[in-house]
Amino acid sequence: MNRAREASSEIRSVEDLSKLESPVHGLSPLSKLLLTIVYIATVASFNKYDIVGLFAMILVPLLGYMLSGIPVSTCFRKLKVVLPIVLLVGIVNPFLDREIMFSIGNFKVSYGIVSMVTLMLKGVFSLMASFLLVATTPIDDLCKSLRKIHMPKIIVSLLLLTYRYVSMFLDEVATMTESYSLRAPGQNGIAFKSWGSFLGQLIIRSMNKADRNYGSMILRGFNGEFYYCDRVFSKLSWLWIPILIAVCVLMRLFNVPALVGSLFVR
Amino acid sequence: MIDIKGLTVEYEGGIKALEGVDLTISEGDSLGLIGANGAGKSSLFRSLTGLTAFKGSIMFNGLEVVKKNMPEIRKNLGYVIQESDDQMFMPKVIEDMIFGPVNYGTSKDEAVKKAEEILAQLEISHLKERYNHKISGGEKKMAAIATILMMKPNVILFDEPTSSLDPHNRRTVINAIKRIDATKIIASHDLDLIYDTCEKVALLNKGRIVKVGERDDILRDKDLLEENGLELPLSITGR
Ligand SMILES: Nc1ncnc2c1ncn2[C@@H]1O[C@H](COP(=O)(O)OP(=O)(O)O)[C@@H](O)[C@H]1O
Ligand SMILES: [Mg+2]
Numbered sequence: 220m221n222r223a224r225e226a227s228s229e230i231r232s233v234e235d236l237s238k239l240e241s242p243v244h245g246l247s248p249l250s251k252l253l254l255t256i257v258y259i260a261t262v263a264s265f266n267k268y269d270i271v272g273l274f275a276m277i278l279v280p281l282l283g284y285m286l287s288g289i290p291v292s293t294c295f296r297k298l299k300v301v302l303p304i305v306l307l308v309g310i311v312n313p314f315l316d317r318e319i320m321f322s323i324g325n326f327k328v329s330y331g332i333v334s335m336v337t338l339m340l341k342g343v344f345s346l347m348a349s350f351l352l353v354a355t356t357p358i359d360d361l362c363k364s365l366r367k368i369h370m371p372k373i374i375v376s377l378l379l380l381t382y383r384y385v386s387m388f389l390d391e392v393a394t395m396t397e398s399y400s401l402r403a404p405g406q407n408g409i410a411f412k413s414w415g416s417f418l419g420q421l422i423i424r425s426m427n428k429a430d431r432n433y434g435s436m437i438l439r440g441f442n443g444e445f446y447y448c449d450r451v452f453s454k455l456s457w458l459w460i461p462i463l464i465a466v467c468v469l470m471r472l473f474n475v476p477a478l479v480g481s482l483f484v485r
Numbered sequence: 486m487i488d489i490k491g492l493t494v495e496y497e498g499g500i501k502a503l504e505g506v507d508l509t510i511s512e513g514d515s516l517g518l519i520g521a522n523g524a525g526k527s528s529l530f531r532s533l534t535g536l537t538a539f540k541g542s543i544m545f546n547g548l549e550v551v552k553k554n555m556p557e558i559r560k561n562l563g564y565v566i567q568e569s570d571d572q573m574f575m576p577k578v579i580e581d582m583i584f585g586p587v588n589y590g591t592s593k594d595e596a597v598k599k600a601e602e603i604l605a606q607l608e609i610s611h612l613k614e615r616y617n618h619k620i621s622g623g624e625k626k627m628a629a630i631a632t633i634l635m636m637k638p639n640v641i642l643f644d645e646p647t648s649s650l651d652p653h654n655r656r657t658v659i660n661a662i663k664r665i666d667a668t669k670i671i672a673s674h675d676l677d678l679i680y681d682t683c684e685k686v687a688l689l690n691k692g693r694i695v696k697v698g699e700r701d702d703i704l705r706d707k708d709l710l711e712e713n714g715l716e717l718p719l720s721i722t723g724r
Contacts, residue, residue: 228618231576231616231618234576235576235616383574386618387571390570390618428568428570428571431566431568431571431572432571432572432574434531434534434536434566435564435566435571435572435573435574436574436584437555437559438534438536438559438562438563438564439559439584439585439588439632439636440556440559440560440585440588440589441584441588442556442588444588446587446588446590447580447583447584447587447588447593449593
């Protein structure tokens with residue numbers, strides 16, 4: 220299957236996951252959004268050599284995955300298209316920062332390698348957390364709760380439409396690359412000289428699609444409100460989420476693995 | 486019921502899609518809007534539904550088609566667009582179907598019940614829980630019609646409802662359209678479809694109305710059709 224088509228159908232199926240039932244699905248969308256933001260901010264703020272402290276942060280999303288019944292592997296499978304990009308982020312660090320930090324046997328580990336791994340982990344953890352949010356929260360419910368805290372209609376509608384457009388856009392990419400490759404047999408990818416017109420077309424076509432789509436929504440009474448979402452969420456959200464947020468912050472402030480270790484090693 | 490006067494639609498770059506169109510549609514009419522590609526059929530529908538800016542005036546049930554009247558007008562005016570893919574924006578057929586009524590204040594349970602009735606009426610109950618992006622073109626068209634019927638509109642616009650359907654699906658869609666009890670305007674260059682579903686016909690060419698009349702007066706007029714880039718329906722030539 221075409222890569223873009225595959226990605227689009229993966230994204231659409233995430234929306235199916237979000238409709239399942241579990242303790243995590245039952246938490247209020249806002250509380251989860253808040254936790255995700257705090258989590259990502261915390262992860263991002265770790266020192267670039269603090270690999271041990273950072274690593275402990277994996278516990279928070281892991282707990283979420285366990286409780287939600289969604290295997291962590293699903294996250295990596297669905298996101299396999301973006302994963303390489305995240306992993307590439309720190310790739311130059313080992314070349315820039317060659318001073319040796321420590322060595323394991325004969326293998327010398329430089330500061331650059333550590334910071335590369337830290338960056339990768341930051342990316343992967345953030346992806347895991349964002350995916351968990353999306354996979355346990357129907358987008359319309361999230362939008363509805365954003366409206367409840369008086370987020371402007373225009374911003375909320377944009378969020379909803381962007382989410383929907385990603386898969387529409389990928390479908391369009393798929394259709395266009397397919398028809399391109401049918402007329403350019405034996406060519407791998409799209410010739411550089413065609414990129415301009417290809418991109419231009421892609422933008423115009425997805426804009427037209429988006430326009431028709433939005434038209435169909437307003438013709439059926441959409442005015443930026445989400446009357447059709449009527450899920451009731453667990454009141455416990457506002458107990459659990461602050462606890463987890465506190466955990467994130469504590470893990471950032473104190474080197475938890477070291478503390479735990481010191482309990483056993485004297 | 487619908488009164489169009491001096492409708493002119495001009496797109497950026499000075500392309501006139503419609504020019505001085507006058508057209509009246511009465512309650513219970515089934516009007517075929519025919520014309521070659523680019524004649525302006527879709528532009529007419531988009532003006533009626535307030536999706537495109539236009540000059541001239543359109544009255545719908547005594548209400549002028551202007552921004553402040555749109556919520557009221559759209560409640561009674563269904564538009565089945567040509568691209569069913571873009572018409573359906575919720576993941577599942579059922580979710581798409583209840584979207585409209587719930588926006589207009591129907592409870593979700595009630596909307597689901599209504600959806601089940603309409604699915605049964607269209608004989609597509611099996612599509613209820615299916616995903617919009619995983620059903621065939623013909624099924625998608627039927628589902629799109631179902632989402633529009635959910636609004637119980639008095640007037641339904643169909644934009645090329647049979648384009649890109651195979652003969653069997655085409656037949657299914659035509660039969661469904663025939664059974665719908667509403668004022669209908671069907672835009673198409675599939676003249677057999679029009680012959681089958683409409684009593685009146687309006688012929689458009691390059692943005693202007695060439696002729697409005699009874700079905701047989703227009704669809705049997707070979708010269709008129711050919712001058713306007715169309716051909717006699719097969720059901721008339723008997724081929
Ligand atoms: N968004 C647009 N921008 C510019 N020109 C357009 C746009 N949409 C349609 N047109 C032009 O307007 C004319 C009428 O188009 P349309 O109403 O789609 O015709 P039909 O539906 O009968 O095929 C065509 O010449 C078309 O190229
Ligand atoms: Mg058209």
